[in-house]
Amino acid sequence: MNKADSFFTSLKDLYAYLELPPADIKVSNSSFSFLVSRHFASKIQKGDLNDPLLHEILPREEENLAVEGFSDDPVGDLESEKEPGILQKYEGRALIEPTPACSLHCRFCFRRGENLRVNTKFVEELEAWLAGSPEIHELILSGGDPLMLSQKAFNSLVQIALQQEPLRTIRIHTRLPISLPSRILKNGKDSHFEALQKIAQTKKLVFVSHVDHPNELDESSKKVFAELKEIGATLLNQTTLLKGVNDSPATLVELSFALFNQGVLPYYLHQLDHATGVAHFEVPDTEALEMMEKVRNALPGYLVPRFVREITGEKSKHPLL
Ligand code: SF4
Numbered sequence: 001m002n003k004a005d006s007f008f009t010s011l012k013d014l015y016a017y018l019e020l021p022p023a024d025i026k027v028s029n030s031s032f033s034f035l036v037s038r039h040f041a042s043k044i045q046k047g048d049l050n051d052p053l054l055h056e057i058l059p060r061e062e063e064n065l066a067v068e069g070f071s072d073d074p075v076g077d078l079e080s081e082k083e084p085g086i087l088q089k090y091e092g093r094a095l096i097e098p099t100p101a102c103s104l105h106c107r108f109c110f111r112r113g114e115n116l117r118v119n120t121k122f123v124e125e126l127e128a129w130l131a132g133s134p135e136i137h138e139l140i141l142s143g144g145d146p147l148m149l150s151q152k153a154f155n156s157l158v159q160i161a162l163q164q165e166p167l168r169t170i171r172i173h174t175r176l177p178i179s180l181p182s183r184i185l186k187n188g189k190d191s192h193f194e195a196l197q198k199i200a201q202t203k204k205l206v207f208v209s210h211v212d213h214p215n216e217l218d219e220s221s222k223k224v225f226a227e228l229k230e231i232g233a234t235l236l237n238q239t240t241l242l243k244g245v246n247d248s249p250a251t252l253v254e255l256s257f258a259l260f261n262q263g264v265l266p267y268y269l270h271q272l273d274h275a276t277g278v279a280h281f282e283v284p285d286t287e288a289l290e291m292m293e294k295v296r297n298a299l300p301g302y303l304v305p306r307f308v309r310e311i312t313g314e315k316s317k318h319p320l321l
Contacts, residue, residue: 008037008038008041009033010034011034017041020049026060027058027061028060028061028063029064030059030063030064030112032063032277033105034057035057035105036105037103037104037180039180039182040178043216052244052246052251053215053245055244055245056107057104057105057106060107063107063277063278063280065279069274070278071275072275074273074274074275074312075110079313082094082129084125085119085122085125085126086125086126086129088136092136092138093136093140094133094136096139096142097143097144098141098143098144098157099149099153102145102175107277107278107281108278108281110278111143112278122157123153123160126157130160130161137167137169139164139169139171141157141171141173145173145175147172147174147176147183147184148180151192154192158195158198161203162203167203168203170199170203170205171206172196172208174210175210175211177209177211177220177221181223181224184224185220185224185227196228196231197231200231200232201231205232205233205234206233206234207235208237209221209225209236209238210238210239211239211264212239212240212242212246212255213246213251213255214251214254217259217262222262225264226262235263236264236265236266236267237264237267237305238267238268238270238305239252239255239268239269239270240270240272241269241272241288241307242272242281242283243280243281243282244281247287247288249291249294249295252269252291252292252295253298256299257299259303265302266303268305268306268317269292269305270309270310271288271307271309271320273309285320288320289320307319307320
């Protein structure tokens with residue numbers, strides 16, 4: 001894949017594309033680089049500095065502020081690491097980080113401080129670890145974005161996972177349906193569709209998209225979800241509550257209906273994890289809870305995401321409502 005064809009890696013180029021004056025924004029000096037897929041950028045309103053999708057990916061100078069309580073390992077990933085890139089926090093489930101690559105760099109990401117490594121021996125190490133961990137019944141592919149792996153790397157990961165008898169479920173956490181759908185679509189370029197189909201034929205495939213705002217959904221995401229539904233995947237979504245992006249009951253309600261319209265059920269609404277450089281995205285708990293009351297009243301129960309926070313050391317996500 002030619003990177004320039006699919007991504008913006010320079011803010012200057014993004015500003016030019018969005019018809020924004022470059023001098024208007026002071027940017028962060030974070031080592032977490034700027035990156036956004038052209039597909040995601042195409043959904044940002046041109047000329048609008050306050051567009052919620054732009055806010056998600058713009059490295060603003062607020063990231064430079066050191067804020068008390070915000071750290072590089074906000075949810076205890078380091079403590080939970082069993083092997084490099086293999087984490088176990090919850091009973092029977094393991095989360096793996098097979099790649100540091102993403103299709104966009106979300107400025108609020110709690111893994112932004114982690115230096116995920118590219119580990120060429122990852123698949124072998126995973127196979128050995130799984131063989132010694134028969135209690136693991138669900139494997140969660142996270143990252144980075146697991147669907148950013150090459151077809152070859154993803155296929156070998158899937159092959160190993162499918163051979164593990166105790167594994168019943170493979171869950172995938174990804175933003176690709178809204179940022180690089182071609183990697184999932186049946187006839188897309190370098191698509192993982194066949195591998196996903198293989199998973200769904202052998203185990204339970206749970207596909208968890210990460211969509212934060214209704215404007216992220218479009219005809220391509222609709223097609224992705226329809227094709228995944230056809231192969232029998234369970235479709236869920238997780239959202240992060242973000243100031244300036246989705247911090248209004250109307251937006252959250254619209255998001256739930258829009259997801260449902262594309263065949264996806266809202267699963268979690270995450271209160272922001274306190275990673276270094278993300279404090280400007282935080283919605284205080286009191287405000288968030290008031291908002292969630294309104295969201296709950298406006299939606300049927302099956303469209304209300306569980307409002308949760310991850311707390312280091314707890315055995316499950318902590319419900320806030
Ligand atoms: S891991 Fe997910 S939330 Fe974090 S930058 Fe990548 S795509 Fe965004």
